[in-house]
Amino acid sequence: MRQITSANIFPRRDLLKAGGALLVGVAIGKRARAQEPDGVALVLGPDQPDQKSLDTWIAIHADNTATVFVGFVELGQGCSTALLQLAAEELDLDMAQVKTIRLESHTMPNQGGTVASASIQRGGPRIRSAAAEARQALLRMASDKLNTPVERLTVAKGVVSVMGEPQKSVTYGALVGGKPFHLPFTGKAPLKSFRDYKIVGTRVPRKDIPEKAAGKYVHMQHVRVPGMLHGRVVRPRGQGAYGSGAKVLSVDESSIADISGARVIRKRDFVGVVAPNEWDAVRAARQLKVTWDQPPVLPGTEGMHQQMRASKTIDRIVLNNGDVAAGFSGAAHVVTQTYQGPFQVHAPFGPNCALAEVQADTALVMCSTQNVYDARRKVAQVVGMPVEKITIRYYEGSGTYGRSCYDDAAQAAAILSQAAGKPVRVQFMRWDEHGWGNFGPAHLADVRIACDASGKLVAYEYHGWQNNWSTVETSQQLALGTPAGESTGSVSQEVSPFNLGAMYLIPNMQLVNHRVDGVPTSFKTSNLRSPLDLSFSFASEQTIDEVALLAGLDPYEFRKRNIKERWLGVLEAVAQAAQWTPRKGQRPNSKVVTGRGIALGTHTSSWAAAVAEIEVDRETGKIIVKHIYGAIDAGQTVNPAFVENQISGMLVQAVSRTLKEEVTFNKTNVTSLDWHSYPILRFEECPDVTPIVVQRMDQPSGGAGEEVLGPATAAIANALFDATGVRLREYPLTPARVLAVLQRR
Amino acid sequence: MANPVQIRVNDRSVRVNSAPDTPLLYVLANELQLNGPRFGCGLAQCGSCSVLVDGVETRSCVTPLSKIGNKSVTTLEGLPAWYARQHNLAHTPALTPVQQAFIDEQAIQCGYCYNGMTVKANELLSKTPQPSAKQIRTAMNGHLCRCGTYPRVIKAIQRAAKKQGERA
Numbered sequence: 001m002r003q004i005t006s007a008n009i010f011p012r013r014d015l016l017k018a019g020g021a022l023l024v025g026v027a028i029g030k031r032a033r034a035q036e037p038d039g040v041a042l043v044l045g046p047d048q049p050d051q052k053s054l055d056t057w058i059a060i061h062a063d064n065t066a067t068v069f070v071g072f073v074e075l076g077q078g079c080s081t082a083l084l085q086l087a088a089e090e091l092d093l094d095m096a097q098v099k100t101i102r103l104e105s106h107t108m109p110n111q112g113g114t115v116a117s118a119s120i121q122r123g124g125p126r127i128r129s130a131a132a133e134a135r136q137a138l139l140r141m142a143s144d145k146l147n148t149p150v151e152r153l154t155v156a157k158g159v160v161s162v163m164g165e166p167q168k169s170v171t172y173g174a175l176v177g178g179k180p181f182h183l184p185f186t187g188k189a190p191l192k193s194f195r196d197y198k199i200v201g202t203r204v205p206r207k208d209i210p211e212k213a214a215g216k217y218v219h220m221q222h223v224r225v226p227g228m229l230h231g232r233v234v235r236p237r238g239q240g241a242y243g244s245g246a247k248v249l250s251v252d253e254s255s256i257a258d259i260s261g262a263r264v265i266r267k268r269d270f271v272g273v274v275a276p277n278e279w280d281a282v283r284a285a286r287q288l289k290v291t292w293d294q295p296p297v298l299p300g301t302e303g304m305h306q307q308m309r310a311s312k313t314i315d316r317i318v319l320n321n322g323d324v325a326a327g328f329s330g331a332a333h334v335v336t337q338t339y340q341g342p343f344q345v346h347a348p349f350g351p352n353c354a355l356a357e358v359q360a361d362t363a364l365v366m367c368s369t370q371n372v373y374d375a376r377r378k379v380a381q382v383v384g385m386p387v388e389k390i391t392i393r394y395y396e397g398s399g400t401y402g403r404s405c406y407d408d409a410a411q412a413a414a415i416l417s418q419a420a421g422k423p424v425r426v427q428f429m430r431w432d433e434h435g436w437g438n439f440g441p442a443h444l445a446d447v448r449i450a451c452d453a454s455g456k457l458v459a460y461e462y463h464g465w466q467n468n469w470s471t472v473e474t475s476q477q478l479a480l481g482t483p484a485g486e487s488t489g490s491v492s493q494e495v496s497p498f499n500l501g502a503m504y505l506i507p508n509m510q511l512v513n514h515r516v517d518g519v520p521t522s523f524k525t526s527n528l529r530s531p532l533d534l535s536f537s538f539a540s541e542q543t544i545d546e547v548a549l550l551a552g553l554d555p556y557e558f559r560k561r562n563i564k565e566r567w568l569g570v571l572e573a574v575a576q577a578a579q580w581t582p583r584k585g586q587r588p589n590s591k592v593v594t595g596r597g598i599a600l601g602t603h604t605s606s607w608a609a610a611v612a613e614i615e616v617d618r619e620t621g622k623i624i625v626k627h628i629y630g631a632i633d634a635g636q637t638v639n640p641a642f643v644e645n646q647i648s649g650m651l652v653q654a655v656s657r658t659l660k661e662e663v664t665f666n667k668t669n670v671t672s673l674d675w676h677s678y679p680i681l682r683f684e685e686c687p688d689v690t691p692i693v694v695q696r697m698d699q700p701s702g703g704a705g706e707e708v709l710g711p712a713t714a715a716i717a718n719a720l721f722d723a724t725g726v727r728l729r730e731y732p733l734t735p736a737r738v739l740a741v742l743q744r745r
Numbered sequence: 746m747a748n749p750v751q752i753r754v755n756d757r758s759v760r761v762n763s764a765p766d767t768p769l770l771y772v773l774a775n776e777l778q779l780n781g782p783r784f785g786c787g788l789a790q791c792g793s794c795s796v797l798v799d800g801v802e803t804r805s806c807v808t809p810l811s812k813i814g815n816k817s818v819t820t821l822e823g824l825p826a827w828y829a830r831q832h833n834l835a836h837t838p839a840l841t842p843v844q845q846a847f848i849d850e851q852a853i854q855c856g857y858c859y860n861g862m863t864v865k866a867n868e869l870l871s872k873t874p875q876p877s878a879k880q881i882r883t884a885m886n887g888h889l890c891r892c893g894t895y896p897r898v899i900k901a902i903q904r905a906a907k908k909q910g911e912r913a
Contacts (some may be wrong), residue, residue: 075855076853076854076855076856076892077854205848206851209848209851209853209856210848212856213847213853213856213859213863214839214840214861215860216857219783219857221783221784222780222783276772276773278771278774278775279766280769282787347891348857348891349855349889349890349892350789350793351785374777396855397855397857398857398891399855401891427784429787430785430787430788641851644849645854645897648896649892649893650893650896652895652896653892653893674786674790675786675788675790675791676788676790682889683881683885683895683899684882686896686899687896717793
């Protein structure tokens with residue numbers, strides 16, 4: 001029954017012997033140059049593989065298989081399989097002949113974080129290009145071997161043969177197997193035309209699913225090493241203001257004296273426990289008496305948006321087209337509204353886990369980060385070593401949907417291991433993950449939209465308030481006293497020129513961002529799946545519906561008249577799937593009423609639309625989403641089945657976040673600490689879903705893991721109006737809020 | 746270290762050393778190194794730690810070792826054998842029909858909740874071989890999925906029920 005063996009603990013050693021030949025094709029050592037080859041800022045540093053070497057990307061083994069080195073992590077979205085589809089296609093290999101290996105710093109190419117649903121969009125071109133270049137090199141070798149010009153060679157399943165003379169052939173494996181290419185990667189090899197694709201665009205099954213179904217997949221939470229201790233962090237139940245951190249007033253170590261083997265580890269305000277036995281660590285963390293300084297500086301859930309509006313902000317005009325004031329003054333119909341969105345938490349289903357082995361001058365940390373090179377930097381800071389002494393090895397955790405506590409857990413494990421002098425496995429408890437998450441920011445919006453008498457949009461103005469993402473993880477803040485800080489970045493952190501009004505032809509537009517300082521009286525935040533878009537769409541697409549109503553137009557018809565470019569394809573696809581028809585006649589006066597809503601939206605790339613069909617119980621205020629449809633045009637969709645699965649997941653998660661999810665807090669700390677105090681959607685509340693992929697093989701690929709969330713949220717809100725004739729300006733659309741607005745009527 | 750006790754896990758009698766108040770989850774994960782049941786909340790709220798105890802889905806994160814006694818514990822690893830016994834099969838399949846259906850429907854995303862989904866769905870089909878969609882939703886309601894794969898879980902259970910029905 002001992003199924004976790006050392007092979008499970010250090011699988012890399014076996015994986016490296018891929019195909020029986022020790023894999024040596026990784027070019028390390030050259031200093032990374034300051035470059036942004038994939039259009040994203042990279043965390044640079046020494047000891048990263050040389051991106052200009054072909055061996056950094058691809059190795060061919062003697063058994064005629066290939067390993068593709070991918071700098072992105074599998075998060076359950078299927079990107080590890082989809083990127084292999086790209087490589088197999090360009091290499092002319094079967095899917096069974098390609099694989100990738102566990103992502104690790106030092107050995108895997110730095111392609112930036114696995115963020116913004118952009119693995120295919122951003123990383124795909126490089127993988128493709130490297131595969132095409134490897135194929136070119138292999139064909140040159142085959143040409144020499146077979147004494148035939150390259151033009152007369154053809155490849156299938158890694159077997160190169162002479163056209164018309166299939167007996168004259170040689171395999172990739174025989175040409176280069178087990179040895180490096182020793183070639184530069186120029187990125188200049190021509191790529192196949194999409195018309196010749198055999199693998200890209202097809203529904204290849206995901207490589208990780210069989211092991212996950214069998215229970216043999218190694219999630220981070222399953223990793224153990226001999227001689228390790230179990231660690232837990234000890235923090236107040238629920239974070240307070242980001243800037244306050246959690247100051248220790250006193251620790252009573254005698255309070256866990258009865259738990260033999262458990263030991264308190266403290267570094268400034270960082271408190272943790274370690275024990276050889278996991279249950280002892282859990283009990284000790286729960287039982288340890290710590291007195292914390294918890295200043296009552298939070299506004300409380302009810303006062304939050306008011307405080308955001310009143311706070312001193314850094315303002316920025318993100319977009320300014322035409323003359324907004326003139327546009328409004330000449331308009332036939334104008335709607336002005338204020339909308340509010342909550343803090344929400346990633347809450348991975350299995351709280352984050354990390355295992356660190358910190359030695360005198362090196363450290364290995366196994367964790368579920370979305371960016372091994374960024375995690376390396378963060379771990380180096382807390383253990384006080386140069387980055388090149390730190391190795392980060394990625395294990396998939398449970399779905400994270402953005403920067404949950406994974407780097408916090410990695411830092412905590414490293415701090416505890418360094419102090420204990422042994423490997424330490426840290427598993428966050430449910431209240432740690434819920435209570436100390438880097439929340440998706442709350443949002444406040446003032447939106448004003450106008451159209452002319454014919455129903456043409458003429459002016460659009462959006463003001464948004466929220467705080468930027470945190471830059472310091474809690475473990476570091478507490479252990480080193482590093483001051484809380486927020487990113488100065490903009491994309492995904494401020495009002496979005498991609499998702500706000502961008503789908504419409506509007507001559508006069510202004511987007512203004514009001515950046516709130518979250519440090520003194522708010523929470524640490526980060527990218528929660530489709531950052532801010534749920535709030536943006538909730539505000540903007542409801543206002544669009546209101547303008548449509550004033551213009552006397554059906555919401556679908558109104559959008560169609562004002563829409564631009566590829567938005568029309570997704571709008572029509574979703575309307576057709578849902579058999580959209582304009583509402584006719586009076587709303588019935590029954591206890592349960594039904595409604596439908598439609599909306600458009602995206603994150604930063606791709607085009608998405610949604611239709612929601614809901615039921616509202618007017619006596620209880622409860623909304624049930626019966627059926628929800630989501631369409632996406634992500635350009636060339638490498639694997640439509642994966643994108644359909646992503647759309648389904650986005651639709652269900654959107655229903656959950658729109659109807660139920662809200663971080664709650666009082667003056668001192670967060671009070672939503674588990675699945676009861678922070679409920680998410682359940683089976684009995686789950687709608688039927690219809691995912692629609694608008695395939696465009698001739699267009700570049702865009703993201704496909706976030707874009708449907710915003711329109712789905714807005715479609716539900718619009719459906720509430722369609723059903724009841726009232727609108728909610730704040731989500732989640734809880735029964736209490738629905739009842740209140742129905743009664744005010 | 747506590748006195749060792751014998752418990753029955755996946756049809757084998759095993760000796761474990763954990764203290765009697767230790768939740769079964771930690772015994773299974775650490776002493777027996779089983780990967781099926783996994784920590785999700787420690788509060789019996791989510792279902793990721795589920796096992797069968799005498800055929801009944803049970804949250805191992807809040808079930809102390811002392812409560813197990815002579816009862817038979819089945820984890821994800823032991824489900825195919827449990828299924829074979831339920832259906833008087835001569836051989837234990839590699840996967841239960843529910844697991845195969847999760848693959849066929851490509852239902853899984855991160856997969857963390859699928860231990861609980863698999864255990865609960867097998868329990869359901871053992872009691873109600875041909876459940877309606879409503880019965881599936883009711884039975885599965887205590888199992889959460891953060892990736893939003895519920896619709897595919899429902900479809901997969903229906904597929905597995907159909908497969909099992911054909912075999913019967």
